[in-house]
Amino acid sequence: MSSPGAGKTTLLETTIKGLKGRFRLAVIEGDLQTDLDAQRIRALGIRSHQITTGTVCHLDARMIARALTDFPLENLDLLVIENVGNLICPASFDLGEGLRVVLCSVAEGAEKPIKYPVMFHKADIILVNKIDLAEASGVDLSGLISNVRQVNPAATIFPLSCRTKDGFSAWLDWLQSSLSARSTAALVRS
Amino acid sequence: MHELAIAVSILSIAEAKARERNGCSIQAIGIRLGEFTNIAREALEFAFEVAREGTLAHNARLEIEVVAMIVECVVCHEVNHPERTLCLICAHCGFPLKVVSGEELQVDYIELETEAERLAWKEYRYKQMC
Numbered sequence: 001m002s003s004p005g006a007g008k009t010t011l012l013e014t015t016i017k018g019l020k021g022r023f024r025l026a027v028i029e030g031d032l033q034t035d036l037d038a039q040r041i042r043a044l045g046i047r048s049h050q051i052t053t054g055t056v057c058h059l060d061a062r063m064i065a066r067a068l069t070d071f072p073l074e075n076l077d078l079l080v081i082e083n084v085g086n087l088i089c090p091a092s093f094d095l096g097e098g099l100r101v102v103l104c105s106v107a108e109g110a111e112k113p114i115k116y117p118v119m120f121h122k123a124d125i126i127l128v129n130k131i132d133l134a135e136a137s138g139v140d141l142s143g144l145i146s147n148v149r150q151v152n153p154a155a156t157i158f159p160l161s162c163r164t165k166d167g168f169s170a171w172l173d174w175l176q177s178s179l180s181a182r183s184t185a186a187l188v189r190s
Numbered sequence: 191m192h193e194l195a196i197a198v199s200i201l202s203i204a205e206a207k208a209r210e211r212n213g214c215s216i217q218a219i220g221i222r223l224g225e226f227t228n229i230a231r232e233a234l235e236f237a238f239e240v241a242r243e244g245t246l247a248h249n250a251r252l253e254i255e256v257v258a259m260i261v262e263c264v265v266c267h268e269v270n271h272p273e274r275t276l277c278l279i280c281a282h283c284g285f286p287l288k289v290v291s292g293e294e295l296q297v298d299y300i301e302l303e304t305e306a307e308r309l310a311w312k313e314y315r316y317k318q319m320c
Binding site: 056057058060088089091092093114117118119121149150151152153154 | 192195196199226227228229275276277278279285286287289295
């Protein structure tokens with residue numbers, strides 16, 4: 001989840017490329033109109049399903065349940081749901097997700113976390129994107145991160161840039177080890 | 191305007207319960223709404239009035255109990271009610287604050303009228319008129 005233009009689809013593309021086919025992925029995209037994002041994911045050889053909400057500002061659990069008929073979950077290691085770009089409404093809807101990742105970009109300014117505290121508070125992981133633009137945007141990165149901490153002291157934070165790949169490996173390593181740990185745990189259980 | 195989707199969900203929860211208990215109409219729905227949610231009370235009340243049309247709750251009142259946001263320090267257990275800018279770091283010891291309440295969105299109670307009650311009421315009114 002993030003505001004529009006923070007880089008959710010670019011983050012997904014960069015992450016998919018970084019995982020190099022090591023995990024079985026699928027993506028559900030949410031937007032008001034167009035299937036442009038689903039096409040971008042499909043271009044990388046990953047299954048994707050576009051939900052167009054029309055005028056609705058968020059995804060809800062019923063929309064996901066309908067989309068899941070396209071995605072047999074037992075054949076997947078990771079299902080990513082990219083919500084509608086919006087820092088308000090999506091925070092109120094539980095989609096049955098195992099992990100909430102919120103992305104914010106440096107170019108949006110340093111105050112977004114404290115202006116939209118519910119969204120940032122509910123996140124497990126917060127990715128601060130476009131750190132390469134900090135100087136050009138006149139934004140103090142450490143100020144932004146301390147604003148994130150103010151509303152969510154327990155979140156894991158990764159400052160990164162999907163464009164220059166600065167800081168990206170920390171996020172990718174974390175994701176890979178979490179996915180491996182989950183599949184090992186599933187093997188042990190079975 | 192995500193409150194409309196929430197009003198529709200509240201109504202479907204209430205209608206399912208009403209059918210389970212053989213209710214023929216819903217008189218009131220009580221909900222608990224936390225302060226620390228992105229749900230506006232006035233918008234929810236307006237959405238409820240629109241969404242209740244054609245449901246068992248078409249005459250129902252929506253009774254909203256607003257739950258205050260309370261935070262507690264995980265280390266020194268100082269309890270607070272944050273106002274204005276939210277800061278979830280303890281002012282005393284610098285450790286994280288836990289949100290104890292304020293994130294609620296729950297259907298708390300439903301007032302139903304059963305078919306027998308409706309008939310009894312009708313009969314009572316009829317007798318009064320005679």
